[in-house]
Amino acid sequence: MLWQQLANGIAIGSVYALISLGLTMVYGILRILHVAHAGIYALGAYVGLFSFKLVGNFWISLMVGMAGAAIAGYLVERFLYTPLLHLPRIAPLIVSIGLFTALEEAFRIVAGPHTLTYNARIGLGDLSIGSFRLTETQILILFITIIILIFLWAFLTKTRTGLAMRACAQDPETTSSFGVNVSAIIAINFIIGSAMAGAAGVLIGVYDNQVWPTMGSIPAYKALAIVVLGGLGNIPGTVLASIVVGLAETFFIGVLAIPFPRDAVAFVAMILVLMFKPYGLLGKA
Amino acid sequence: MTLLEVKALSKEFDGLRALDGVSFAARGGEILGIIGPNGAGKTTLFNIISGIYPPSGGEINFEGKSILRLKPHQVSRLGIGRTFQIVRPFQNLDVEANVMVAFGHRVYPSLWKSAGSVWQPEIQKEVQDLIDRVGLRPHLKQIAKTLPLGFKKRLEIARALALQPRLLLLDEPSAGLRFEESLQLMGLIRQVCDQGIGILLIEHNMHVVMDLCKRIVVLDHGSKIAEGSPEEIRSNPLVIQAYLGKEA
Amino acid sequence: MISGYLITILITILIYAMLAHSLNLITGHAGQISLGHAAFFGIGAYSSAMLYTEAGFPFWISVPLAAVVAGIIGALLGIPCLRVRDDFLAITTMGINFVVEAIFLYIPFFGGAMGIGGINLPKWFGRDMTKPEYFFIILITFGLLLLVDRQLGRSWIGLAWASIREDEQAAGAMGVDVVRFKVLAFILGSAIAGLAGGFYAHFLTFIMPQNFGFGQSIVILCMVVFGGIGTRWGPIIGAVILGILPEISRPIMEYRILIYGVLLLAMMRFQPGGLLGAESILSRTFRR
Ligand SMILES: Nc1ncnc2c1ncn2[C@@H]1O[C@H](COP(=O)(O)OP(=O)(O)O)[C@@H](O)[C@H]1O
Ligand SMILES: [Mg+2]
Numbered sequence: 012m013l014w015q016q017l018a019n020g021i022a023i024g025s026v027y028a029l030i031s032l033g034l035t036m037v038y039g040i041l042r043i044l045h046v047a048h049a050g051i052y053a054l055g056a057y058v059g060l061f062s063f064k065l066v067g068n069f070w071i072s073l074m075v076g077m078a079g080a081a082i083a084g085y086l087v088e089r090f091l092y093t094p095l096l097h098l099p100r101i102a103p104l105i106v107s108i109g110l111f112t113a114l115e116e117a118f119r120i121v122a123g124p125h126t127l128t129y130n131a132r133i134g135l136g137d138l139s140i141g142s143f144r145l146t147e148t149q150i151l152i153l154f155i156t157i158i159i160l161i162f163l164w165a166f167l168t169k170t171r172t173g174l175a176m177r178a179c180a181q182d183p184e185t186t187s188s189f190g191v192n193v194s195a196i197i198a199i200n201f202i203i204g205s206a207m208a209g210a211a212g213v214l215i216g217v218y219d220n221q222v223w224p225t226m227g228s229i230p231a232y233k234a235l236a237i238v239v240l241g242g243l244g245n246i247p248g249t250v251l252a253s254i255v256v257g258l259a260e261t262f263f264i265g266v267l268a269i270p271f272p273r274d275a276v277a278f279v280a281m282i283l284v285l286m287f288k289p290y291g292l293l294g295k296a
Numbered sequence: 297m298t299l300l301e302v303k304a305l306s307k308e309f310d311g312l313r314a315l316d317g318v319s320f321a322a323r324g325g326e327i328l329g330i331i332g333p334n335g336a337g338k339t340t341l342f343n344i345i346s347g348i349y350p351p352s353g354g355e356i357n358f359e360g361k362s363i364l365r366l367k368p369h370q371v372s373r374l375g376i377g378r379t380f381q382i383v384r385p386f387q388n389l390d391v392e393a394n395v396m397v398a399f400g401h402r403v404y405p406s407l408w409k410s411a412g413s414v415w416q417p418e419i420q421k422e423v424q425d426l427i428d429r430v431g432l433r434p435h436l437k438q439i440a441k442t443l444p445l446g447f448k449k450r451l452e453i454a455r456a457l458a459l460q461p462r463l464l465l466l467d468e469p470s471a472g473l474r475f476e477e478s479l480q481l482m483g484l485i486r487q488v489c490d491q492g493i494g495i496l497l498i499e500h501n502m503h504v505v506m507d508l509c510k511r512i513v514v515l516d517h518g519s520k521i522a523e524g525s526p527e528e529i530r531s532n533p534l535v536i537q538a539y540l541g542k543e544a
Numbered sequence: 545m546i547s548g549y550l551i552t553i554l555i556t557i558l559i560y561a562m563l564a565h566s567l568n569l570i571t572g573h574a575g576q577i578s579l580g581h582a583a584f585f586g587i588g589a590y591s592s593a594m595l596y597t598e599a600g601f602p603f604w605i606s607v608p609l610a611a612v613v614a615g616i617i618g619a620l621l622g623i624p625c626l627r628v629r630d631d632f633l634a635i636t637t638m639g640i641n642f643v644v645e646a647i648f649l650y651i652p653f654f655g656g657a658m659g660i661g662g663i664n665l666p667k668w669f670g671r672d673m674t675k676p677e678y679f680f681i682i683l684i685t686f687g688l689l690l691l692v693d694r695q696l697g698r699s700w701i702g703l704a705w706a707s708i709r710e711d712e713q714a715a716g717a718m719g720v721d722v723v724r725f726k727v728l729a730f731i732l733g734s735a736i737a738g739l740a741g742g743f744y745a746h747f748l749t750f751i752m753p754q755n756f757g758f759g760q761s762i763v764i765l766c767m768v769v770f771g772g773i774g775t776r777w778g779p780i781i782g783a784v785i786l787g788i789l790p791e792i793s794r795p796i797m798e799y800r801i802l803i804y805g806v807l808l809l810a811m812m813r814f815q816p817g818g819l820l821g822a823e824s825i826l827s828r829t830f831r832r
Contacts, residue, residue: 044631091813101577102812104634105769108579108762109808116802232642232758235635243631275646278639285636286624346717368716378717386710397707400700401719407728410700459719 014143016261022149024257025156026218029211031234031241031249032163033084033204039180039244040200042100043092046107048208049231050114051087055080055209056216056226057122060129069131069217073155076213077206084205085198093197111231118224126223129216148218155214159207160250166203167246176200180244229274236277240284242291252292256280299324299463299494300345300376305354307340307518314340316518317354324462325492327485329499329509331529333538336515338498339381342465345496346378347371358463373401377456378465381498383448385440385455392436394451395423398458423458430454430484446477453484463494470501482508506530514538551675555747557787558682559740564767564779565689566736571765572774573702574729575709576626577634580641581764584734586756588614588741590648593660593751603666607742614738615731622730626723641758648753659752663745682743689736693776705729709774766808772818781819 030052037045059076063069091110095103138145167173178186179196187193211230216222237256241248256277264273284292300322307315315337322328330338344351347368356363363371372378377398386394399419403409427433430450435443440451449469456464466485470478482504489495499505505512506526514522514529516538522529529535567581592610595601601609625636648654666673666681673681696702704725707715716722745751767786772778786804790797811818 038631042631044634091809095813095816098812098816100631101571101773102816104577105765106809106812108765109805109810109812111805112762113802113805113809116799116805120799120802232638236639239632239635272646272650275642278642281639282636282643285632289627289632348713348716367721368713369719369721372717372719380714380717384711384714386707386714388710389706393703393706397703397715397720398718400703403700404704404719404721407701410704411695412700413695413698414700414703415698455718 012142017258018143018145018149020258020261021254022152022218022257023260024254025152026211026215027230027234027237027257028250028253029156029159029207029214030230031237031253032246033208034234035238035241035244035246035249036180036200036204038238039246040176040183040197041092041096041103043103044107044235045092046104046231046235047087047110047114048084048204049227049234050111051080051083051205052208052212052230053118053222053224053227054083054114055205055212056129056222057118057212059209059213060127060216060222063129063131069133072131073210073213077209080209080212081202081206084201084208088198088201093194111227115225115227122224124224126221128220129213129222130220131217148214152214152218155210159210163203163207163246172196172199233274233277236281240277240281240291242293245291245293248291248293255292297324298322299359300496301355301357302341302345303355303357305341305344305356306352307337307344307349308352313518315344315351318515318518318520319354320513320520320523322463322494322496324494325489326511327489327495327497327509329497329505329512329526330515331499331502331505331512332515335517337518338515339467340518341515342378342467342496342498345371345465346376369404372398372459372461373405375460375462376465377459377461377463379449379452379456379467379469381467381471383445383452385443385448385451387441388439390437390439391427391432391443391451392420392423394440395426395454395458398455399423401459426454426458429457431480446473446481449473449481450484453481453488457488461493463496464488465496467498468500469497470499470504478504548675551679553787553791555675555679555682557784558679558686559744559747560764560767560787561780561783562682562686562689562740562743563737563764564771564783565686565693566733566740567764568768568773568775568779569693569736570729570733572768572779573696573709574705574726576726576729578637578730578733578761579634579765580637580639580644580758580761581733581737582756582758582760583637583641583644584614584618584737585741585744585760585764586644586648586753587617587734588738589745589751589756590654590660590741591738592742593663593745594654596664596746597660597662603664603746607739607746610742610745611735611739614741615735618734618738619727619731622727622734623723626726626730638758638761641756641761645753645757648756654753657753659750660745661750663749663751665746665749678747685739685743690776697776701725701728763804766804769818770807770811772820775818775820778818778820 034045034048037043055076058079059072062075063072087110091106092103095106133151135147135150137147138150167177175186175191176196179193183193237252238249241252259280260273260276263276298321303319305315305318318341332338343349345356347366347370358374358376363374386397396414399422427436430453432447432450432454435447440448443451469481473481485495486508497509510525512524512526512529513520514535521534521538522532563585567578570576570578588610591613592606595606595609596603621640625633649657665678704720707718707720708722708725712722767782768779770786771780771782790800796803
């Protein structure tokens with residue numbers, strides 16, 4: 012029972028990590044609260060689902076979903092955020108909220124208000140040891156998240172572009188004086204973050220076997236809470252906070268059966284942590 | 297009479313020692329120069345005195361009382377005004393309102409009085425006199441962000457003077473100004489000092505420092521490496537090394 | 545005689561105008577981003593409803609008390625929130641909205657998903673107040689609030705808020721007690737939202753948690769931004785236009801949310817000051 016909840020919590024937590032990482036990376040580099048990131052996540056699910064209906068292969072639909080999300084992320088960065096960077100910080104935030112709302116409505120109008128099924132199987136089958144059971148999609152989620160996290164880590168620590176990206180997050184002016192093309196770095200940052208959100212969208216679509224217009228609503232706010240918990244802009248902190256929230260949700264709601272909405276757990280955790288650590292779990296002043 | 301006394305002041309940022317056991321004293325009616333290469337910790341010193349950061353260790357006494365745990369607004373209400381190295385006027389307010397904000401130090405402690413109207417003739421007159429004094433009278437109603445840098449710097453000084461301070465902290469007031477502009481500004485600073493206000497002046501232009509200050513404190517890598525008259529400082533080998541070492 | 549439909553719309557718009565005005569105090573005047581304003585609207589509505597239906601207070605007491613309760617809760621939540629960094633404030637206020645909605649929804653004391661019913665329009669002169677009369681009561685209250693707002697705009701408080709909005713650190717160095725003035729804005733804004741909530745509850749006669757969710761906060765924010773954040777009349781005009789828009793045509797009603805989203809986006813992208821903002825097309829035209 013305990014192990015089962017642990018596995019469920021970690022599976023959910025890793026999807027949260029995929030969504031939240033893009034958000035925290037965008038914040039790290041542009042200092043924008045990118046609420047519309049969850050719209051990109053839902054877009055990834057829709058694009059993935061439609062390509063799945065066309066070709067019937069999970070892996071291709073995952074790739075297409077990630078690519079669709081990445082392109083959308085790039086366009087948002089170029090045409091909405093970058094032109095607003097000189098304005099007070101509330102301006103891009105409001106644009107982001109507006110975009111998110113509009114995206115959800117666009118999904119509803121284009122794909123219809125009803126829930127679509129995303130019935131992808133890779134034929135792996137579930138894993139059962141005694142009463143402990145990992146479903147095929149849980150295995151998939153854990154596997155893909157781990158692969159993506161390893162890639163992200165290698166990219167950020169081993170490649171020149173990745174190092175430049177981290178330097179940019181620290182101090183864009185100095186970095187650009189070293190001849191780094193900051194605007195390209197920002198674009199790459201968005202593309203990677205959005206592709207991860209797209210992957211999360213596809214995975215959740217398959218996990219719940221559901222894709223629907225407002226599937227991004229709750230992740231939008233939950234991911235923000237997670238990112239704050241992890242210390243805005245802090246990548247390891249975000250992964251940690253994602254797992255903590257995933258576990259907290261499964262334990263408080265699943266095990267203790269507290270009559271409290273699962274989706275408010277992240278916010279309660281965030282508010283509690285902020286009272287004692289105003290910069291998040293791993294954040295610094 | 298000692299106005300400000302700084303004892304063994306230290307500040308650490310994430311393991312970086314920005315200030316390391318700095319001590320000195322400042323008197324009323326005197327301009328104390330604070331110099332040192334970039335990154336020496338000069339601005340950090342001002343930020344700690346004005347209550348923006350808490351220090352990691354040490355003491356600061358103003359007129360005999362500790363101001364160590366005070367918040368910025370409390371420090372400024374006690375009579376310590378400051379300007380910023382990178383000018384920070386209230387960009388979208390006009391010159392008059394910028395100075396008016398600082399005049400509020402008399403009413404802000406009482407919420408009831410704060411609800412009263414700003415536009416009273418006596419206060420307006422005081423504000424305008426002060427703006428006159430820094431030579432910004434023709435720009436009274438101009439929005440701060442449209443002012444040239446030299447005027448913004450004067451505006452910051454006017455704003456700090458509106459606090460009716462006994463100590464003024466000036467962070468590189470002449471940086472970025474043309475020669476005549478900086479001469480005028482120095483004239484203003486001397487005038488302020490002649491009224492008995494103590495001034496801590498961070499300045500990179502050595503001519504200006506040597507000309508204005510009778511005493512100078514030199515910081516390098518967070519430590520005080522010298523203190524004395526301009527002549528003593530000029531001939532101090534440690535100071536020469538600190539500056540040369542930076543350039544090499 | 546004004547039709548029931550028209551008066552319903554008028555009262556709704558007036559309540560939205562009051563909400564937009566109160567959010568403008570926090571976000572426009574004091575510069576503190578709040579994404580959870582509907583929480584205080586809800587706290588006011590629920591307080592007033594509970595005081596009226598459970599404790600038996602008359603309307604004339606329950607509604608002002610609702611403002612007081614919302615103001616006090618605003619202070620309690622505002623003090624820790626306003627100490628955190630500015631971006632944290634946006635998310636924390638959003639979180640407050642979710643948690644407050646969840647409390648209304650999940651705690652049986654507040655009626656759960658069914659909400660609270662049986663809240664009536666007030667009585668006076670020994671009879672029920674009519675809707676047009678109710679409209680005027682709210683209008684007069686709002687007029688008084690606008691007078692207070694005008695005085696605040698001229699006062700040291702208004703000046704201190706402006707300085708905080710421009711540059712918190714510089715404001716502190718000029719003797720402005722930043723936390724205290726921020727909390728004051730939060731209290732006043734929350735209290736007025738609570739008052740609007742009280743009026744709303746007695747007008748709708750039953751309230752549900754969903755009336756006070758995050759979506760509602762965004763609608764209020766949209767009105768403020770659309771009309772001109774930080775201006776006195778902008779938020780009110782925003783409330784009027786965005787309130788009427790869905791009523792004049794069905795298609796607009798259908799795609800209301802989409803239109804709000806695109807408007808918000810386009811406004812910030814091309815006209816960040818809003819309709820009445822200092823640099824907007826409208827105010828430039830009028831100045832000429
Ligand atoms: N808020 C801060 N966080 C981290 N390091 C800081 C901060 N402020 C200043 N420093 C560091 O402290 C050192 C001294 O800086 P500063 O006081 O600005 O120097 P100066 O004004 O003498 O040029 C520098 O190395 C600077 O990078
Ligand atoms: Mg400096």
